[in-house]
Amino acid sequence: MPLITIKKKDKYIYGVWRITENLNSLLNQIRLNKNDENYLSQISNEQRKKQSIAAKITLNQISDKKIYIEYKENGAPFCAEYKNISISHSNIFSIALISDEIIGIDIQHKKTNIKKLKSKFINKRDYNKSFNEIEFLHHNWCSKEAIYKTLNNLKCSFKTNIYIENQNTNFSQGFYVNDDKKINFEINHEKFENYFISIAKKIL
Incomplete structure (x- = not known):
């Protein structure tokens, strides 16, 4: 499984996903809602799409429940299940964090x-x-x-x-x-x- 690590701290949990899959393989691992589909439709670069999907899968894996991401006007992600989520990606890695405190990753x-x-x-x-x-x-x-x-x-x-x-x-x-x-x-x-x-x- 490309989820290579989950780290649980006192105030947050984060996971790191190594992207080895093609786009269709990643899409088969998650059910997208309308917000997700609209967001992804605005991304033309396939690697960026893979990074975004991998981050969403990682959020679901580290929380053990389905999380639906929404986006503020400034593009920052949020969800109903946690007070704070933070997402980042670079090349073949996506990283996602959940917390009830204000934390960025x-x-x-x-x-x-x-x-x-x-x-x-x-x-x-x-x-x-x-x-x-x-x-x-x-x-x-x-x-x-x-x-x-x-x-x-x-x-x-x-x-x-x-x-x-x-x-x-x-x-x-x-x-x-x-x-x-x-x-x-x-x-x-x-x-x-x-x-x-x-x-x-x-x-x-």
Whole structure:
């Protein structure tokens, strides 16, 4: 089964799906509703369709019940069964998380050009030279993506509104700052094969 891992934590559960199937094989593993069909009809790239379907299957597997995903105007997924779901995908992996708290998840494949991209998302408060720069940059990018998914369409620039501090290979602290608004996050980092995962939990 391509669901390669399920991890259960105190506040959330997530699963990772390795996409080895063709599109029809994935479609045979799930019953789509009208919202699903409409959403998929807007995706022209077959790999993106497979990623989306694999994430839906993963949600059903980790929750042991049928989940019907709906989408907010900003494209963020939600469902009636849980207060919070978060979905991400990169290349051959899809990842999905369920929780009753505000948590975002992101997965990223190791990029060969990450150093060239860092000026787009790294700021002075982020920087940490205490460990491998490539890993630092990937975890930082993942962390900011995970935080962004919790913001519910708040104005956001990765470089000027999101800060990652005290970052190491397993944990960091994140902050969203915009004028007088500040939101704190606890972030856990994981890595497997050539993929990086960050899970950002909003601190209430």
